[in-house]
Amino acid sequence: MMIEPVVDIHLDGAWIDQALREDVAQGLTNQPKELPPKWFYDDRGSELFDQITRLPEYYPTRREREILEREVDVIAERSGADTVVELGSGTSEKTRIVLDALAATGWLRRYVPFDNSEATLRTAAAELAEAYKGLAVHGVVGDFEHHLSHIPEGGCRLMMLLGGTIGNFPPAARKDFLAAVADAMVPGDTFLLGFDLVKEHDRLIAAYDDPDGVTAEFNRNVLSVINRRLDADFDLDQFEHEARFDSDQEWIEMWLRSSRPQRVTIGGLGMTVDFDRDERMRTEISAKFRPENIGPELASVGLAMERLWTDAREDYALTLSRMVG
Secondary structure (H helix, E strand, C coil): CCCCCEEEECCCHHHHHHHHHHHHHHHCCCCCCECCHHHHCCHHHHHHHHHHCCCCCCCHHHHHHHHHHHHHHHHHHHHCCCEEEEECCCCCCCHHHHHHHHHHHCCCCEEEEEECCHHHHHHHHHHHHHHCCCCEEEEEECCCCCCHHHCCCCCCEEEEECCCHHHHCCHHHHHHHHHHHHHHCCCCCEEEEEEEECCCHHHHHHHCCCCCCHHHHHHHHHHHHHHHHHCECCCHHHEEEEEEEECCCCEEEEEEEECCCEEEEEHHHCEEEEECCCCEEEEEEEECECHHHHHHHHHCCCEEEEEEEECCCCCEEEEEEEECC
16 A cells, blocks of 8 residues: 655755855855855756766766665665665665665665755655555655754664765765764664765766766756846856866866856845856865775764675775664
8 A cells, every 4th residue: 555755844945045045145255156066956956967867978877776786685684774764865766776675675664765856855755655555755855964863763774875975075074964974873774875986087077077068057057046046147158067177186076167257146145246257166076985995984973884885897886884883
């Protein structure tokens, strides 16, 4: 029998607007200017990112799926989970690989998708509740930095953060985030986490600058969000998408470059912002990792790494770690 999904909403319009105002006001006065990547993901941004994951140049999704399909029985056995909590769940497409394996064990009872796009989460929750009869789906619409404490408790939980999302955090913020995840766990809970690995720079650049321009549209979507929610007048056609690899930090950076001198008015903040010709505004970092550094980073927040798997080309890694008492 299908169980109707439950969705808890911790991001209403007022909360989102206030957080966006704070981030935009701070980011556009920094040098260089910058915007947090979480603002890509309104409903349109989530759709565009789903398209990106299907592009031939964007290897992480395929490499992660390869590992999941090969190792999922081991993941299910070692986690012993009856509850899957997925952070940044999106369309929950790859989640089915894990849910199928846990369902086969007879343990699976509950799935908890956590995402900041209510529409995407509701669609995925309804589809999974229909596909897995008897599965309780308890969605949480929230923000990584503020609402992890609202993840439902109970059961033996497998937490998951897939897609290399962990790379969007610079080192200090990444440690804070991992510590917050660890704080939300109890002894016995496990954490399945995806890491994109350091590789040839040209392949990295191609993954973030596809010839069809989908990534460019995704990048500029952050300006659409600000226009709509903060009454701004960014001209999206006057900003060019750029992707660079920082060899010192070992991360990809996405930038928007102003193609001409321009002044942008942000009515919701009562501010104007000037851009010089060719001035760049950073919208995302995506850190790339070396396998030998991952275990110590997890251990620093109390997570013991039990397994690390890579795909056949060693492009990508999945780790399974455990909260220890």
